[in-house]
Amino acid sequence: xxxxxxxxxxxxxxxxxxxxxxxxxxxxxxxxxxxxxxxxxxxxxxxxxxxxxxxxxxxxxxxxxxxxxxxxxxxxxxxxxxxxxxxxxxxxxxxxxxxxxxxxxxxxxxxxxxxxxxxxxxxxxxxxxxxxxxxxxxxxxxxxxxxxxxxxxxxxxxxxxxxxxxxxxxxxxxxxxxxxxxxxxxxxxxxxxxxxxxxxxxxxxxxxxxxxxxxxxxxxxxxxxxxxxxxxxxxxxxxxxxxxxxxxxxxxxxxxxxxxxxxxxxxxxx
Amino acid sequence: xxxxxxxxxxxxxxxxxxxxxxxxxxxxxxxxxxxxxxxxxxxxxxxxxxxxxxxxxxxxxxxxxxxxxxxxxxxxxxxxxxxxxxxxxxxxxxxxxxxxxxxxx
Amino acid sequence: xxxxxxxxxxxxxxxxxxxxxxxxxxxxxxxxxxxxxxxxxxxxxxxxxxxxxxxxxxxxxxxxxxxxxxxxxxxxxxxxxxxxxxxxxxxxxxxxxxxxxxxxxxxxxxxxxxxxxxxxxxxxxxxxxxxxx
Numbered sequence: 189x190x191x192x193x194x195x196x197x198x199x200x201x202x203x204x205x206x207x208x209x210x211x212x213x214x215x216x217x218x219x220x221x222x223x224x225x226x227x228x229x230x231x232x233x234x235x236x237x238x239x240x241x242x243x244x245x246x247x248x249x250x251x252x253x254x255x256x257x258x259x260x261x262x263x264x265x266x267x268x269x270x271x272x273x274x275x276x277x278x279x280x281x282x283x284x285x286x287x288x289x290x291x292x293x294x295x296x297x298x299x300x301x302x303x304x305x306x307x308x309x310x311x312x313x314x315x316x317x318x319x320x321x322x323x324x325x326x327x328x329x330x331x332x333x334x335x336x337x338x339x340x341x342x343x344x345x346x347x348x349x350x351x352x353x354x355x356x357x358x359x360x361x362x363x364x365x366x367x368x369x370x371x372x373x374x375x376x377x378x379x380x381x382x383x384x385x386x387x388x389x390x391x392x393x394x395x396x397x398x399x400x401x402x403x404x405x406x407x408x409x410x411x412x413x414x415x416x417x418x419x420x421x422x423x424x425x426x427x428x429x430x431x432x433x434x435x436x437x438x439x440x441x442x443x444x445x446x447x448x449x450x451x452x453x454x455x456x457x458x
Numbered sequence: 459x460x461x462x463x464x465x466x467x468x469x470x471x472x473x474x475x476x477x478x479x480x481x482x483x484x485x486x487x488x489x490x491x492x493x494x495x496x497x498x499x500x501x502x503x504x505x506x507x508x509x510x511x512x513x514x515x516x517x518x519x520x521x522x523x524x525x526x527x528x529x530x531x532x533x534x535x536x537x538x539x540x541x542x543x544x545x546x547x548x549x550x551x552x553x554x555x556x557x558x559x560x561x562x563x
Numbered sequence: 564x565x566x567x568x569x570x571x572x573x574x575x576x577x578x579x580x581x582x583x584x585x586x587x588x589x590x591x592x593x594x595x596x597x598x599x600x601x602x603x604x605x606x607x608x609x610x611x612x613x614x615x616x617x618x619x620x621x622x623x624x625x626x627x628x629x630x631x632x633x634x635x636x637x638x639x640x641x642x643x644x645x646x647x648x649x650x651x652x653x654x655x656x657x658x659x660x661x662x663x664x665x666x667x668x669x670x671x672x673x674x675x676x677x678x679x680x681x682x683x684x685x686x687x688x689x690x691x692x693x694x695x696x
Contacts, residue, residue, distance in 0.1 A: 208594065214561055222557065351560035354494075355501040355552075384556070391553025393546050394484035468659035471652035478626070478651065485622050489579065493615045496583045497608060498590075515619060523626055523650045530658075531651040562587045 207349060207378060217345050217381055224340075225388045228333045229396050239325045244318065249293040253426050256282075256291045260433040268445045275442045287434035292427045338385060342367075345381035353377045467533060475531050479519060480543055486515045487547045491554025495562060499555075508551045516540060568624035571617050578614030582607050626650045635667035 260282050267275050285291065346368040357365070357376045365383035366374065424432075490511045494504050516539045520528055528535040585607045593601035630646045645665055653659055663670050674680065 206599070218557070218560060351556070352563060354499065354504055354555055354559040384560075387549075387553050387556055391549040391551075394488055394550035397481060397484050398488075466656040467654045468652075468656050471654050471659050475651045475654070482622055482626075486619055489575075489618045490615060492583070493579060493611045496579070496586045496611050497603060498586070511615070511619075515622075518619070518623055522623055530653055530655070533654065558583065562583065563590055 207352075209349065209351075213348070213350055217350055218384060221341060221345070221381065221384055222388060224337060225385070225392060226395060226399070228337060229392060230399060232329055232333055233396070233400050235329050236326060239329065240322065247293070249291075252291050253293045256286065257426065257429055257433065260286055260430075260437060264433075264436060264440060267440070268443055270442075271444060272442050279437050279440070279442075283434040283437040286430040286437070289427050289430055292430065334389065338382075341381050341385045348380065349374070349378045350381045350384060351379060353379055353383075472533055476538065476542075479532075479539075480546075482519065483512070483515060483543060483547055484550065486511060487551050488554045491551040492558045494551075494555045495558025495560075498559065498563065504555055508548065512540075512544070512547060565624060565627065568621045571621035571624060575614045575617035575621055578610055578617065582611035582614060585610070631662060631666045633666050 263275075263278055263282060267278075270278070349366075349369060353376075355377075359376060362376050365376065365379040365386075367380060367382060369380055487508070490507065494507050499507060520526060520539065524531050528539065532538040586603060589603065589607065590601065628646050628648055628650060629652065630644045632643075633645055647662070647665070652662070660670060662668075669675055
């Protein structure tokens with residue numbers, strides 16, 4: 189009986205025909221859709237926490253490998269804080285170690301794990317497939333509820349006008365927002381349930397932000413994931429990275445942060 | 459010498475400050491949408507109300523919370539204060555506006 | 564949230580709720596007696612504006628100055644809660660570390676507090692003293 193729509197074309201104020209909608213439409217369509225959308229968002233947040241990427245241990249050789257890469261990058265970035273002698277010493281030592289590839293992780297049979305001749309299969313490498321899985325899972329967790337709700341709205345609440353939008357739209361939206369309503373001349377401001385679905389999908393972010401605990405941890409999780417991705421297929425191999433870093437270290441010009449420091453301090457505090 | 463004159467910023471503090479700002483805006487803009495729906499504002503006046511409240515609240519934020527020293531707390535003032543969140547807040551406003559407009563009418 | 568902010572918050576919600584209900588009743592009535600293009604009465608408008616303004620004020624009052632708990636008490640300071648009198652955290656790195664210094668958070672703690680760097684006997688003496696107190 190929800191689809192009963194009492195059409196009452198009064199004297200048209202302006203060009204917009206006034207419809208009188210059954211007030212029960214608000215209580216049995218508008219509110220349930222909003223409630224379901226909000227609750228689904230909350231549920232999705234908690235599911236994402238549950239299926240999120242777990243911290244995984246790495247073999248020690250892998251750790252050493254990535255730590256040496258980080259060490260080289262740190263020297264490049266922060267070397268200006270050292271005096272030139274100690275910078276030179278570190279530069280020589282690190283570039284020698286890195287160009288030799290002394291700390292490239294090796295597998296048990298002695299060959300470099302990531303040699304060019306044997307490209308590792310991406311689906312057998314546990315780290316890589318793990319991060320792929322977590323990405324796929326988070327995509328699914330976003331995608332499935334949206335599809336389900338859209339299907340639900342389209343199936344149960346189709347074929348009637350739900351509400352009037354407070355702002356005018358162009359005729360191009362008619363197809364999308366008035367799907368299932370067989371009136372050719374109805375103003376685009378009168379829309380069906382699916383358009384309320386679209387509006388809430390787009391606009392619920394502030395509501396989630398107020399309802400849910402802050403998700404500052406996300407950035408950290410992302411960093412972890414990127415760290416694990418290093419050395420996967422498609423990524424440059426650690427041995428090559430090390431060689432490149434060694435070259436960078438060889439050619440870098442040392443400039444101390446104490447050069448002209450008086451000038452800069454005077455400028456800063458003048 | 460340019461790279462020594464640039465100030466190093468604490469990224470985690472910037473993120474926290476932005477988070478507090480966005481939460482403030484979210485609250486105000488959602489209530490603003492509901493009030494617009496109650497007043498049955500239509501098309502242009504509704505959008506103007508959004509712009510007015512948005513600008514007023516970011517100005518009040520600069521005045522009372524930052525004490526007019528925005529660069530101390532945010533990275534690039536105008537971009538972070540206004541343009542970064544305007545789309546998100548606008549969509550939230552439209553949702554709250556449409557919702558209360560439809561409930562009341 | 565301070566008390567003032569909480570009070571303003573609930574008052575504003577009450578105002579907005581009441582204005583919403585009045586507006587709803589008004590439009591129902593206008594539809595029943597067939598007024599096209601009804602104008603809201605002035606008191607409802609003012610009530611909702613007031614509600615919005617009060618809500619904005621309460622949202623700003625809800626900002627509290629950031630406070631920190633000191634990590635160490637050995638400087639015999641009487642203050643239990645430290646504050647810089649700011650609502651946000653400062654972003655320049657040299658200022659951002661001031662908080663760490665103030666509350667006694669050692670930025671190099673992950674090295675300095677490793678067992679090889681701690682004076683174990685001094686710690687034990689301290690512990691014994693605190694037990695006997």
